[in-house]
Amino acid sequence: MAGAESTEGELTKHEQLLLYIRELPVGTRISVRQMAKEREVSEGTAYRALKEAEQLGYVNTKERIGTVRVDKKRRNRPEQLTFAEVLEIVQGNLLGGEEGLEKTLHKFVIGAMELDEMMGYIDAGSLLIVGNRENAHRVALEHGAGVLVTGGFGTSEDVKAFADEKQLPILTCRHDTFTVASMINRAMFDRLIKRKIMVIADLVEPTAKTGALRQSATVADFLKLSAETGFMRFPVTDEWNRVVGMITSKDVVGSPSSQTLDKLMTRRPMTVTMGTPLASAAHRMVSEGIELLPVVDRQRKLVGVVSRAEVLRSMQFAGKHPQLGETFDALMWGGFSERRDEDNRLIFAGLATPQMAGPLGTVSEGVLTALMQQAAAKTADDLRKREHVLQNMTTYFLRTVPIDASITIVPSIIEASRRHLMMEVQVLQDGDVMARAMLTAQTIDAL
Numbered sequence: 001m002a003g004a005e006s007t008e009g010e011l012t013k014h015e016q017l018l019l020y021i022r023e024l025p026v027g028t029r030i031s032v033r034q035m036a037k038e039r040e041v042s043e044g045t046a047y048r049a050l051k052e053a054e055q056l057g058y059v060n061t062k063e064r065i066g067t068v069r070v071d072k073k074r075r076n077r078p079e080q081l082t083f084a085e086v087l088e089i090v091q092g093n094l095l096g097g098e099e100g101l102e103k104t105l106h107k108f109v110i111g112a113m114e115l116d117e118m119m120g121y122i123d124a125g126s127l128l129i130v131g132n133r134e135n136a137h138r139v140a141l142e143h144g145a146g147v148l149v150t151g152g153f154g155t156s157e158d159v160k161a162f163a164d165e166k167q168l169p170i171l172t173c174r175h176d177t178f179t180v181a182s183m184i185n186r187a188m189f190d191r192l193i194k195r196k197i198m199v200i201a202d203l204v205e206p207t208a209k210t211g212a213l214r215q216s217a218t219v220a221d222f223l224k225l226s227a228e229t230g231f232m233r234f235p236v237t238d239e240w241n242r243v244v245g246m247i248t249s250k251d252v253v254g255s256p257s258s259q260t261l262d263k264l265m266t267r268r269p270m271t272v273t274m275g276t277p278l279a280s281a282a283h284r285m286v287s288e289g290i291e292l293l294p295v296v297d298r299q300r301k302l303v304g305v306v307s308r309a310e311v312l313r314s315m316q317f318a319g320k321h322p323q324l325g326e327t328f329d330a331l332m333w334g335g336f337s338e339r340r341d342e343d344n345r346l347i348f349a350g351l352a353t354p355q356m357a358g359p360l361g362t363v364s365e366g367v368l369t370a371l372m373q374q375a376a377a378k379t380a381d382d383l384r385k386r387e388h389v390l391q392n393m394t395t396y397f398l399r400t401v402p403i404d405a406s407i408t409i410v411p412s413i414i415e416a417s418r419r420h421l422m423m424e425v426q427v428l429q430d431g432d433v434m435a436r437a438m439l440t441a442q443t444i445d446a447l
Helices: 013-022 032-038 045-057 074-077 084-089 134-142 157-166 179-195 219-229 277-287 308-319 326-335 365-384
Strands: 058-063 066-069 093-096 107-110 126-130 146-149 170-173 233-237 243-248 290-295 304-308 337-340 346-351 388-396 406-416 420-429 432-444
Touching: 013 032, 013 045, 032 045, 066 337, 084 170, 084 179, 093 157, 093 308, 107 170, 107 179, 126 134, 126 179, 134 146, 134 157, 157 170, 157 337, 219 233, 233 290, 233 304, 243 290, 277 290, 277 308, 277 388, 277 432, 304 308, 326 365, 346 365, 365 388, 365 406
Parallel strands: 107 126, 126 146, 146 170
Antiparallel strands: 058 066, 093 170, 233 243, 290 304, 337 346, 346 406, 388 432, 406 420, 420 432
């Protein structure tokens, strides 16, 4: 890291092990005992390095497989599953081809047809889901596809050996073919939903050099690093690389060059982790007036930083893409249409479906709250084309809404400033007010 760089000879054993893990080829299996022996360290030291590598996304531990070096950038294609992940999803067992578990598959084929017809759909990187048809198992492997045998069946030793030779996995599970296809589809839908939810890990690479200073550094060190990087604020770390403070140019004004930073820094700064959603980080930075957030692991060790500008730019980019996947909000809102009244206000209309019912057989209060929040969010977005974060919502349920009723949701803006928005939302049925909400939201603005 800038301001605290060290040569490989000066790296601690822990840092050397992390570097060793990062340089391993993707798919390499790692064990504590093996690493301790190869790197000539204690098993305790190897274990701690392996756990931190897992937190940083360099390795993944899977049941019945062990710890494996993985490609951290696979999050960019979240809909692609590996054969190892399929094995975990279907709660199955591996019959052969262990070396191919970390390969990804781009589609799956259900083997419910004659072999000749089936082969027209199978290609390299696909997964054949089929029962105890040994000839289909072999032909699929010949075409570069993995195999999942359903119904708890197995395959011959010859086919297992062939899978090992081709480095293509052949799996088995107790579920029937329809259930297996449903389970894999559900997993793919979940990954599509996660694509929309951007997190700090999408912005930060742990290996990137980050400007940082030790708490024992001086004002002179701060000024030197600031001149080298052009930045005016840096995280401050202790001797174990844990974040203990933040230092800015305002903190050092008027202090002698020999003054140590531990006397000037802001202690216990706000931090985020690699898994923190961007929306959450943006909300905290805007509400607290923070320009730079340190990114830490579970031990509060510094792994990077994100700036307010980076976070907000990424949120604006993410907001241009449609929602992917079947979230509960998307399913509830899917039947609603929008129009504008004579005052050019947005109005939303839809049908109360049976899926919205609560225990009394009427539309549940939770669904009504979610619908009013959705309507408010779309109205706020239409107002300024900026992201907003809900701060407060007070709801009043005046009457019950029957299933199959046609309802209209009418948001009205009460007050709108550069940073805040106040709105009333009403749910109407045949002109009668059934529910009402008062909301306040904060604008997420990079300016």
